[in-house]
């Protein structure tokens with residue numbers, strides 16, 4: 001070949017950086033063209049009337065917040081609380097030296113992670129009242145929905161919490177025990193507080209998932225006052241014959257989920273920087 | 277040297293006063309097929325300082341961890357302050373309260389301040405109220421020279437400071453004996469002196485101490501007796517002047533030659 005193997009590649013006279021700039025410029029150009037064509041094809045007045053109808057959007061307030069958003073937040077918070085408590089118990093069972101506890105926890109986790117969420121909702125909402133006639137989950141449909149969310153969240157959180165507990169150095173438990181703390185006390189005062197610090201970012205992501213999954217409550221046949229964001233948006237879209245309520249409901253979700261995701265990302269980055 | 281055995285500390289007699297503070301008989305410990313301790317017998321008298329030396333992997337840490345049952349011995353008995361910790365019926369948490377332990381890697385609780393590290397077990401285990409626990413903690417932090425670091429988190433302390441907090445944390449429980457597992461091995465050389473100084477004062481105050489260390493000058497100056505371990509057995513023990521300067525056994529001589537002149541062993 002030629003005597004200059006190191007300079008292979010770009011056309012003669014063109015620096016590597018210049019060439020890269022050209023390629024990038026070409027990509028941006030193509031992107032702008034695609035967006036422009038799509039925009040030109042769209043029927044803007046029609047779109048705006050259907051998706052972002054200001055008058056119809058205005059009519060949704062304040063109920064979409066006081067009913068829809070409120071119920072979504074309540075469901076998410078309750079589900080998270082149930083999941084956290086049950087998840088912690090399951091994590092401790094997984095770590096127990098008693099084999100039956102470990103098996104029970106493992107079975108629970110595998111079952112609830114292996115089933116569709118909707119099936120769990122239907123099971124808790126309709127199956128439980130059928131199986132125990134005369135009994136209902138406290139809190140009505142909202143209670144049933146929160147329970148279903150919490151039961152499933154617990155299975156995921158248990159694994160996260162267990163990993164967090166295992167990530168706490170063994171010397172911490174040993175130091176606590178050598179000071180005379182019983183196992184449970186050492187867990188509660190020394191290990192779990194450190195484990196929770198480790199699992200805050202994944203838990204925040206779990207909260208985002210719960211917030212979105214709470215929309216499955218609509219399959220449980222909720223009362224007007226119990227409607228969450230999705231159901232509320234859907235009902236009003238039906239009544240008004242317009243998609244705007246669904247778009248507004250979507251924006252409400254994003255107002256919750258995007259800051260939470262960002263928070264999780266920030267916490268994660270901070271943890272990575274601050275780790276010992 | 278024995279002038280130190282004096283009045284220091286909370287030396288209430290534990291039923292059988294005058295008995296050894298730590299008494300180890302026929303102690304064996306295996307991990308699976310690997311026998312790490314193959315029959316250890318020795319004792320530490322009240323107020324005595326005993327240093328354990330020996331090559332890495334000889335079972336020194338395991339021996340210490342058997343004394344407060346962080347490891348469960350496979351055979352043999354261990355008595356501390358008159359209580360047999362190897363008795364299956366003993367309240368092990370109660371027994372551990374009387375045995376302070378200091379680890380090579382400090383093991384401070386990173387989510388608590390220095391004060392929190394020293395108060396938490398007092399409050400949760402000894403049920404002292406906050407004011408009392410903090411009073412004891414401040415006194416002990418001052419004792420190890422860290423009165424001004426009370427509010428710091430471990431992450432902001434040097435290794436030497438962390439180890440001294442760990443010593444204060446153990447002392448705050450009013451232990452009858454203190455176990456040290458290579459307390460200065462993880463420290464930068466210039467920080468070793470502070471920790472050894474604290475341990476020396478502790479010895480002068482009459483604390484019963486069992487110390488695994490590679491600091492030969494500390495062993496020589498502070499220990500009442502030195503125990504040389506190798507391969508899971510006590511090879512020889514005696515006053516530091518004899519074991520360190522005039523050892524009987526070839527294995528001891530080889531070990532000491534290596535430790536005292538580390539450059540000499542290079543490949």
Ligand SMILES: Nc1ncnc2c1ncn2[C@@H]1O[C@H](COP(=O)(O)OP(=O)(O)O)[C@@H](O)[C@H]1O
Nearest residue numbers: 307310312330331332333334335336337338339
């Ligand atoms: N938890 C454990 N499981 C299995 N083997 C262990 C364990 N702890 C210590 N050992 C083994 O016991 C031997 C002695 O270890 P150790 O007591 O730490 O020695 P030293 O402190 O004298 O260096 C080593 O061979 C080590 O691998």
Ligand SMILES: [Mg+2]
Nearest residue numbers: 336337338458
């Ligand atoms: Mg060791």
